Amino acid sequence: MSPERLRRVFRLLSDHHGPMHWWPGETPFEVMVGAILTQNTAWSNVERAIAALKEAGPLEPAALLALPEGELAARIRPSGYYNVKARRLRAFCQWLLDAGGEPALRAHPTERLRPALLTVKGIGPETADDILLYALERPVFVVDAYTRRLFSRLGLAPADLPYEALRAGVESALGPDVPLFNELHALIVNHGKSVCRPRPRCGDCILRRDCPAADGI
Structure with missing residues (x-):
């Protein structure tokens, strides 16, 4: 998994969506x-x-x-x-x-x-x-359905890559970074809910130029 592409995805999503302030909770x-x-x-x-x-x-x-x-x-x-x-x-x-x-x-x-x-x-x-x-603020990346869908469409990872392999791939590419993992996962979830849906809104996607699947789904 390309560290450069992952960091570019993070920068584009962060610039577009802004800070996520996730996960909400008082304790x-x-x-x-x-x-x-x-x-x-x-x-x-x-x-x-x-x-x-x-x-x-x-x-x-x-x-x-x-x-x-x-x-x-x-x-x-x-x-x-x-x-x-x-x-x-x-x-x-x-x-x-x-x-x-x-x-x-x-x-x-x-x-x-x-x-x-x-x-x-x-x-x-x-x-x-x-x-x-x-x-607990541990450097562990969370994989979910939004992550799989986005990474598959971007060509970053196969849709059927096992959970542990995908998690380890992201952690290896980016290094142990709690704030980065926190914000990247939150941004992916937000983008998956608002833009990269099962029926994607490619015309509204900040990642469109980097996405081989754009408009071909």
């Missing part, structure tokens, strides 16, 4: 909760679910575990798949407390922490990397 734990709730839903739905959780009390692992599972599910209903996500939240909160809480997580190297996160039921690679990058 690292709120970011972690958001990473679980955002699975298969729009962020606006997650915001409603988090607001409902805050109405029940402090947004803390022990407080969420103290809620009856039915009430927890009802409060996160706006995020969709609320019964499944309630179980996932409870599993994650218990794991987090057993691990010693957020401060204890920060003491572990990423090479040890990432596999540990992936043992939690309902935490897959993308959710784990959201938590690592945005909540």
Whole structure:
């Protein structure tokens, strides 16, 4: 993967869209909760679910575990798949407390922490990397559907490249850079929602001149 092309994509997207200020959250734990709730839903739905959780009390692992599972599910209903996500939240909160809480997580190297996160039921690679990058500020690039679509159209990576290979390719090309990974991923998501959609708006795309797929989709 070309470092020069990746950095050019970043510069063009940044100049066009401006700062993303992502991920929204008052605390690292709120970011972690958001990473679980955002699975298969729009962020606006997650915001409603988090607001409902805050109405029940402090947004803390022990407080969420103290809620009856039915009430927890009802409060996160706006995020969709609320019964499944309630179980996932409870599993994650218990794991987090057993691990010693957020401060204890920060003491572990990423090479040890990432596999540990992936043992939690309902935490897959993308959710784990959201938590690592945005909540714990680790230099881990997040791969999602927007990344795959954009990189495939730009010819940066095949659409079917395995998650770990694509993540490692970006990290190797750009080097360990938390602010860059944070902003690049947020810009890709924003661009994927507004321009590089399944039915793309190529005429509005700042990357059009660099995109072999432009107007040919």
